[in-house]
Amino acid sequence: GAGVSQSPSNKVTEKGKDVELRCDPISGHTALYWYRQRLGQGLEFLIYFQGNSAPDKSGLPSDRFSAERTGESVSTLTIQRTQQEDSAVYLCASSPETANYGYTFGSGTRLTVV
Amino acid sequence: AQSVTQLDSQVPVFEEAPVELRCNYSSSVSVYLFWYVQYPNQGLQLLLKYLSGSTLVKGINGFEAEFNKSQTSFHLRKPSVHISDTAEYFCAVSGQGYQKVTFGIGTKLQVIP
Numbered sequence: 001g002a003g004v005s006q007s008p009s010n011k012v013t014e015k016g017k018d019v020e021l022r023c024d025p026i027s028g029h030t031a032l033y034w035y036r037q038r039l040g041q042g043l044e045f046l047i048y049f050q051g052n053s054a055p056d057k058s059g060l061p062s063d064r065f066s067a068e069r070t071g072e073s074v075s076t077l078t079i080q081r082t083q084q085e086d087s088a089v090y091l092c093a094s095s096p097e098t099a100n101y102g103y104t105f106g107s108g109t110r111l112t113v114v
Numbered sequence: 115a116q117s118v119t120q121l122d123s124q125v126p127v128f129e130e131a132p133v134e135l136r137c138n139y140s141s142s143v144s145v146y147l148f149w150y151v152q153y154p155n156q157g158l159q160l161l162l163k164y165l166s167g168s169t170l171v172k173g174i175n176g177f178e179a180e181f182n183k184s185q186t187s188f189h190l191r192k193p194s195v196h197i198s199d200t201a202e203y204f205c206a207v208s209g210q211g212y213q214k215v216t217f218g219i220g221t222k223l224q225v226i227p
Contacts, residue, residue: 004157033214042219043204050213091158099208099215100146102160
């Protein structure tokens, strides 16, 4: 597609429920990143995929968070047993090969846990 | 390890006045530096980047930034701001051997008519 597409744009969920966020990167971009943006804070790195290599999961805050990507296509970020501190905007970005080309970001998914 | 410090969380400035948004970085390797902009209710977009070469980098919408290695800074400037420049600006750093970008906490630029 023309840009990075994220869905849903907004999600309200009850504490303890699981949620799944989707990211569709720009076609041909081999690198895909997930970041979290909490209110009043900067972007927090979560996970990075590069082609078929093992993902860099070093930013995932707990084992409730997981992400998958099939090849160089769609990625899903799953949060199990959501907590109120998970409320944030979850941003997906893609890049051709490496981050040094600059990211193209999606519009984000605003997650609210009530 | 790498990190970014944006010293000002909010910067109010009158329309047509100049502005400078400050950014300092820390990195143990050769750096690549970025400024991203987030307009209200929109996603982040790349404003400009420094990879190598000239230390003065020009970006979109009349913005420019200067890489200063001795001061470990990458301040963003515009000589005359417009109302449409009201947005949040993020400084970011990456570098050789790093596959991801580290972002600062952002600076909210408010242009006052």
